[in-house]
Amino acid sequence: MITWRALLKRFLSDPVAICAAVVLLALILMAVLAPVLAPQNPYDLMQLDIMDSEMPPSWQPGGDPRFLLGTDTQGRGVLSTIMYGTGISLLIGVGAVLLSGVLGITLGLIAGYKGGGIDAFLMRLADIQMSLSTLMIAIIALALFQAAFDANVYADYAIIMLIVIIGVAEWPKFARTVRSSVLGEKNKEYVDAARVIGLPARKVMWGHILPNTLTPVMVISTIQVAEAIMTEAALSFLGLGMPVDRPSLGSLIRSGFEFVFSGSTWITFYPALVLIALILALNLLGDWLRDVMNPKLRRGDD
């Protein structure tokens, strides 16, 4: 266990962690404040002009000061679409992790605490799920979904679909982590003490064991957000993710990819840069958290 104050102290003494957190915070702020900060609203067809399409960034010849990072083929400013797109990517990443977290924690807790047949069943289920790649499941599900509904319906529900598919596909990671720490915790004497007073299993699990297993969950959550964003970007790049008129970072990269060889590299380059920064910041923070939380790597005790 580590106190919040010790955590803060460790954080402030680690420049890499600080940099990662600053980048992440900046990107989150940028995404949240996009409606206020963005020079235009890329969703508002009234603001778009096809004449503005494929403009290079403003400092290059032919650039327009209205579009700092240039425009894409539909005349949307790349900067504005990045701001909105980052938000959509983050939303899907966080949403998917929340869903897989809730699923995984619940199932992992039950499997670890109850043991026996329930445990065996849930863990085999997790094994099967893990042996199917997330991307493969997502491609099949999204392709079916796209075929079943027309484009407008798909566009409306794409975010939810992506969250559900990525979230459901990733639950075994949480379940396994939680289960293994539950196995470690459930034989500790404080759990026996709770059982001595006849506390029902439900209260022992959620009230006593769960809070003591959340440390590793925090660590994997951070890394899983990065992973979910990557998955979504990959799907969008394949044309199965977010539709072009509500682009995430992945669909932005895709939308510019056809034009890379014709010289309009900025349409792909800048969203890719932001995506890399976002993933890197999340992974660095996740690694840092894991190191801090791992008592084996920590000196002394607390």
Added chain:
Amino acid sequence: MPMLEVKDLHVAFPRGKKDWIEALRGVDLTLEKGERLGVVGESGAGKSMLAFAILNLIAEPGRVSNGSIALDGQNLLEMSERQIRKIRGNRVSMIFQDPMVTLNPVLSIGTQMIETLRAHRNISRRAAHKLCVQKLKQVAIPSAEGRMDAYPHELSGGLRQRVVIAIALLTDPEIIIADEPTTALDVTIQAEIMALILKLCRENDVALILITHDLGVVAEVTERLMIMYAGKCVETGRTRDMIAAPHHPYAAGLLKALPQNAKRGEKLYQIPGSMPPITNLPTGCPYHPRCPRASDICRASMPPLEGGVACFHPLEQSQEAPA
């Protein structure tokens, strides 16, 4: 000249960037050939640290910050790692509380013993095997020949500790340092192991440093005794004498608090409070907040170790225990 002489040993660990915390704060120790010394203290008193320091095994970032450790006149602290390794596990052996610290779980007992022996002796595999079986017989392991192919997990805790003792004896050491060798074992097994260690030390004239928290074990096995508190030796002397008539109030309190020293149905004597952590020591004598005899001088300065006692107000011989 004593065989082993430790003088003014300090071990420090860094806290933060510049700060150092001292886990051992000036410990002296001498050991004659074949002598058995007990080191007693509570957890955190620095008794295990002392053992590790003698073998130059203090883990980074801790270090020996002052003092000297001389084995037959040679200062171990000035030796290279290669020279130390010739002494460690050869002239000085160690037995830990957990046998699995010494034993490698994936190698058979025989392989481990033979490797250890061949690391220190120029000896053929066949001769090494023979010697190892002989050592296993010496520690009374039943069917010693067959056990050479056994893996550590196939043995019970008591047998494992016997194997560790056999390994410690392989190179015919002059000193064995035993750090809580029986704490994890049951009483009857503890009696077996301690009886074995005692017999082997006597027969082979091996000196023993026995580190433990159990005064009973120390009284049974050792000739001299050293009691540690908060990184310092508070009293040292002949075991018999100290147990019969301790001088330091802490030593006296520990003995008086033992249930075997109290009458049935009466309350046990209790030392109030608990040992301060080394990160937060009081000024003066570290024991003064718990001591019934403490006065102003105890709060102001640290009493030196004189005549075997580090106390400004030691108990006289006639007195039985602190007031």
Added chain:
Amino acid sequence: MSAPIVETRNLQVRFPLPTHFLSREKPVLHALSGVDVQITQGETFCVVGESGCGKTTLGRAIIGLNKPSGGEVYFKGQRIDQMDETTRKPIRRDMQMVFQNPYASLNPRRTVFDTLAEPINHLMPEKTKDEVRAQVEDVLAATGCDPSWQRRLPHEFSGGQRQRIAIARALVTNPAFIVADEPISALDVSIQAQILNLLADLQAERGLTYLFITHDLSVVQHFGTRVAVMYLGQVMELATAETIFADPKHPYTKLLLDAIPKLEGGSFERPRTPGELPDPVNPPPGCPFAPRCPLAAERCRTERPKLREISNSGSMAACHFAQ
């Protein structure tokens, strides 16, 4: 003798060992094989034995942490081992437990107040918030804890302080009977006396009955009223503390007493042969102690001795030859 507060009749606990789900063998560990004890109101009933003897399982089966595989458990004349949770709830107030390791027995994420209030909130839902608070403060005062500790987390306390908090939690519902499972063996020597005195004081003030589980016979001698010596899931000898130390009847009890290190020395002088607990998965058909017993005869290897009264002594022993 008055009616016992807690009684077990032929209590058995077996643990199935994990196997591959296709394997035909279903090995079972016999932790308790038929234990009958009667614990009298107000006494300290000690259970001693070495690891694996079933002493902890006995405590856990009585308190309801392990389900008996056979036999019966009674509390104040009511059979409790098969009670459903609603009927058992009022009885749980009267039965509490103190655990061995104060570093594991307190939930690291709960404040002392939350830990202490939980038993009241669950077992006495009729209490108001103010009553709960008052009850927590009372019990903290009774166990020598400072009222300011309530808002703090367990990691801020030393081992001795944590064990006081754990004792306070056991007492908060005002129980009549407490299972204390090695409550002092994880503590430093100078702290053990404090906790033993606290337990003795609480017993005197509140008329508590203890089931005191320990491996430390010197504590039993000081603290116990009656003693049950266990070996491989069975009671080997049962007598008052004075009798068992003055005149042990069972050869195992004699071995145990002989193994205690004594301040006078002399226990470890002669070498001992290694003795091991028989495999609890395949216990021998006869007396479990026969392989180590100096008295063992053919009869001991085939016929399991029953716990019987030894004439003119007040002791009960499970041995064919005890007298």
